[in-house]
Amino acid sequence: MVNIKINGIEYSVEEGTTILEACRQNGIRIPTLCWLKDINAIGACRICVVEMSGARSLTAACVYPLSKFDEGKNILTHSPAVLESRKMTLQLLLSNHNMDCLACARSGNCELQALCKELGVDDSSYFEGAKNEFDIDTSSKHMYRDDNKCINCRRCVAACEKYQGIGVIGANERGFKTEISCAFGMDLANTACVSCGQCITACPTGALSEKDDTDKVWEALADPEKVVVVQTAPAVRASLGRLSVIR
Amino acid sequence: MEEANEFIDRVKNGDVLPMITSCSPGWVRYCEAYFPEFLPNLSSCKSPQQMAGAIIKTYWAKKNNIDPKNIVSVSVMPCTAKKFEIGREDQSAAGVPDVDISITTRELVKMINKAGLRFNDLPDEKFDSPLSEGSGAAVIFGATGGVMEAALRTAVWKLTGEAPDSPVEFNEVRGVEGIKFAEYNVGGTAVKVAVVSGLANAKKLLTQVKNGEVDVQFIEVMACPGGCVNGGGQVIQPAEVRNFVDIRAERAKALYSLDTARAVRKSHESPDIKEVYANFLGEPGSHTAHEVLHTSYKPSSLSK
Numbered sequence: 001m002v003n004i005k006i007n008g009i010e011y012s013v014e015e016g017t018t019i020l021e022a023c024r025q026n027g028i029r030i031p032t033l034c035w036l037k038d039i040n041a042i043g044a045c046r047i048c049v050v051e052m053s054g055a056r057s058l059t060a061a062c063v064y065p066l067s068k069f070d071e072g073k074n075i076l077t078h079s080p081a082v083l084e085s086r087k088m089t090l091q092l093l094l095s096n097h098n099m100d101c102l103a104c105a106r107s108g109n110c111e112l113q114a115l116c117k118e119l120g121v122d123d124s125s126y127f128e129g130a131k132n133e134f135d136i137d138t139s140s141k142h143m144y145r146d147d148n149k150c151i152n153c154r155r156c157v158a159a160c161e162k163y164q165g166i167g168v169i170g171a172n173e174r175g176f177k178t179e180i181s182c183a184f185g186m187d188l189a190n191t192a193c194v195s196c197g198q199c200i201t202a203c204p205t206g207a208l209s210e211k212d213d214t215d216k217v218w219e220a221l222a223d224p225e226k227v228v229v230v231q232t233a234p235a236v237r238a239s240l241g242r243l244s245v246i247r
Numbered sequence: 248m249e250e251a252n253e254f255i256d257r258v259k260n261g262d263v264l265p266m267i268t269s270c271s272p273g274w275v276r277y278c279e280a281y282f283p284e285f286l287p288n289l290s291s292c293k294s295p296q297q298m299a300g301a302i303i304k305t306y307w308a309k310k311n312n313i314d315p316k317n318i319v320s321v322s323v324m325p326c327t328a329k330k331f332e333i334g335r336e337d338q339s340a341a342g343v344p345d346v347d348i349s350i351t352t353r354e355l356v357k358m359i360n361k362a363g364l365r366f367n368d369l370p371d372e373k374f375d376s377p378l379s380e381g382s383g384a385a386v387i388f389g390a391t392g393g394v395m396e397a398a399l400r401t402a403v404w405k406l407t408g409e410a411p412d413s414p415v416e417f418n419e420v421r422g423v424e425g426i427k428f429a430e431y432n433v434g435g436t437a438v439k440v441a442v443v444s445g446l447a448n449a450k451k452l453l454t455q456v457k458n459g460e461v462d463v464q465f466i467e468v469m470a471c472p473g474g475c476v477n478g479g480g481q482v483i484q485p486a487e488v489r490n491f492v493d494i495r496a497e498r499a500k501a502l503y504s505l506d507t508a509r510a511v512r513k514s515h516e517s518p519d520i521k522e523v524y525a526n527f528l529g530e531p532g533s534h535t536a537h538e539v540l541h542t543s544y545k546p547s548s549l550s551k
Contacts, residue, residue: 024491037490111485141334142327155486163472165447166277192280192547194446196273196470197327197351197479210327210480214354214361220319220347228319229307231299234381235325235389235475236352237505238498239482 002066005074015068019061019075020048030077031086031115033204034153035062039162045153046089047115051076058085087119095127096176098148104206111204112151134179139187142195143210147179150207156180156199168193180207248514248524249292249540250394251401252531254465263287265441265456265463268394270294272332273470273479275544277446282453283546288466291541293345295388296322296329297338299378300345301539306527307377308341315341322349325389325478328470340539351480378519383415383505383512390499391444391474392420392427395467399431399440400513407434415512421503423473423495426452428463439463445472476502 001012006028013022018041023030034045043060050061053074058081076082093112101107116124134147152171157180161167168191172179182191200208220228254266269275269290278285293301300322304315322329329349332338338345350358359366373379384400387393396417404413419429420440425448431438441463443449449468455461471478473495484494511517528536 032486032490035490036486106483109483109485111487114485140331142330163445163447164277164470165450194273194276194280194470195328195331195479196446198471200327200479201477201481201483204486210351210353211330212354212357213330213348213350214358216348217321217350217358220321223319225317226319227313227317228321229303230321230323231296231303231378232323232355233295233325233389233475234386234502234505235478235481235498236323236355238389238476238501239325239352239494240356 002068002070003072004066004070005072007077008074013066016065019050019052019059019064019066022066023061023075023077028077030061031118032062033111033115033151034155036155036158036202040153040155040158042154045093045151047086049082049085049089051079051082058082083119086115087121090116090119090121091123091126093151094121094124095129096131097151098131099124100149100206104149105209105212106203106206110206130176132177132179137181137188138211139189140193140195141189141211143188143197143200143208145181145188146207146209147181148207149205150180151205152178152180153204154180155202155204156208159198159202163198164194164196166192166194169199248401248520248531249298249536250290251398251405251514253290253292254398254402255405256532258464265466266290267466268398268468269542269544270388270394271328271468271470271475272326272335273328274446274449274468276328276331276547277449277470278468279544280547281450284457285453286544286546289544291537291543293338293540293542294329294332295385296324296332296349297345297542298540300333301338301340302377302523302527304341304343304345305539306523310377310526315343319348320344320346322346323352323355324349325352325475325481326471327351327479329480335542337542352478352482353480356482376519377523380511380517380519382514382517382520383507383509384514385517386502386505386509389475389502390421391423391469391495392417392442392467393474393502394469395420395440395442395465397514398465399438401515402438403431403433404513404515406436413513420467421499423493423499425472428461438465440465440467442467444469444474446470448472473499 002015003012030048033047041062043063048061049058052059137145172181220226257266267288300320308315333346333349384397399417420442427442429440443452476498477495
């Protein structure tokens with residue numbers, strides 16, 4: 001066991017527990033963005049940073065396992081320095097994001113949007129300057145990829161690789177130009193993607209979404225010549241029940 | 248029904264085993280691209296989406312005197328691969344595509360909201376015919392192990408003298424574990440099965456089967472981890488929820504509780520299924536059944 005303090009209060013946690021888990025076990029919530037349990041713990045987004053006594057810089061809570069060397073240390077999860085850092089990280093992400101929220105499939109259900117609200121981002125144009133402009137990949141039948149909304153968290157990459165063992169998406173280019181796409185920038189339709197959509201449900205933003213076919217259904221319903229028949233799969237009812245989804 | 252029958256036939260005739268389920272279009276696409284050597288093992292049964300679509304445009308269209316060309320068949324699916332599946336070859340029982348539009352659970356939510364439906368205030372209602380009331384076996388198709396269990400309910404009943412009190416629950420194939428094995432004694436014969444979800448797990452199991460390290464007769468594969476309940480078309484839960492709640496297990500619980508509450512829990516006992524076979528298909532595996540409910544596969548040019 002390791003004895004630590006979180007925000008000045010003493011806790012005892014098992015060695016190897018990450019700071020994030022230690023906090024969660026004790027009812028303290030640290031916001032995250034790139035972390036997806038079991039498949040993506042890479043400390044890339046810097047949203048979960050905390051202040052740790054003795055450390056020279058802020059520490060990513062999702063990838064820091066507590067050990068005997070941390071005995072007695074104090075971890076600050078919401079100090080002014082931490083809150084300022086999280087906010088600045090978000091503003092930097094927004095500086096290279098198209099912020100097309102009103103017409104976005106994920107508006108209202110976007111993790112980036114929710115964090116901006118939580119951390120009080122009050123000036124989305126704080127960092128002006130160059131922005132990437134990527135082509136939208138609409139090649140496949142089931143989905144599109146709009147990298148102008150991508151924050152490079154790599155959750156989709158991990159879902160494709162770790163859940164499915166497929167790995168048709170990854171990071172191309174480096175630094176500012178980094179883009180999550182297929183090898184050699186190929187269209188998704190020309191890869192061995194199997195259309196499972198696990199990347200979509202892993203995506204925190206509207207960068208990945210299914211192709212919306214509802215207009216076709218509305219059109220058929222309005223056509224007096226057509227008989228519209230509908231079937232539903234059993235699993236649909238198991239996620240539809242969430243009251244907050246349906247108004 | 249068709250799948251259980253196909254399995255029994257394969258065992259009796261000494262055809263290619265293990266038989267592998269074909270309900271998950273992500274998995275079928277994966278098999279065609281990454282494991283084409285297993286295509287003869289894939290059940291020739293269409294997926295439930297395509298079977299229902301085919302029945303609607305053949306049997307139901309004829310019964311109601313509607314030209315199948317005037318039917319727009321829409322499916323609501325927890326799945327994005329279903330959008331791909333509707334355009335596959337050999338999926339047009341009535342000479343027109345079995346299903347015309349496939350939308351995800353998320354798109355249905357959009358439609359409900361856009362239509363201004365107060366969904367939670369709507370009274371419960373039955374589906375229209377045909378296939379109005381699914382059996383418990385149909386409901387559990389949405390969870391990993393559910394397709395296997397549904398097939399076992401019917402296959403075991405058939406192989407053990409069609410007793411009405413044949414076993415219903417096969418708990419060994421349930422649960423969110425990525426790879427599951429079970430062995431059942433069916434009328435003196437050992438039936439060995441495996442259930443996988445998540446294609447990384449499918450790859451692991453198929454490699455073992457290929458190397459002769461695993462000996463099973465029947466495999467269920469679902470592309471998504473935990474099965475369709477965790478499909479790529481389902482309502483998106485943020486990481487905040489996913490990291491601390493096992494949505495696969497929670498959603499599966501909902502399906503198994505619906506199954507327990509059903510009076511009819513085996514496919515072959517469903518009055519709707521009986522009616523379609525009596526009036527249209529004849530016997531499972533019949534010539535008509537093959538024309539309407541079965542399909543074919545071919546290796547993908549987009550292999551690994």
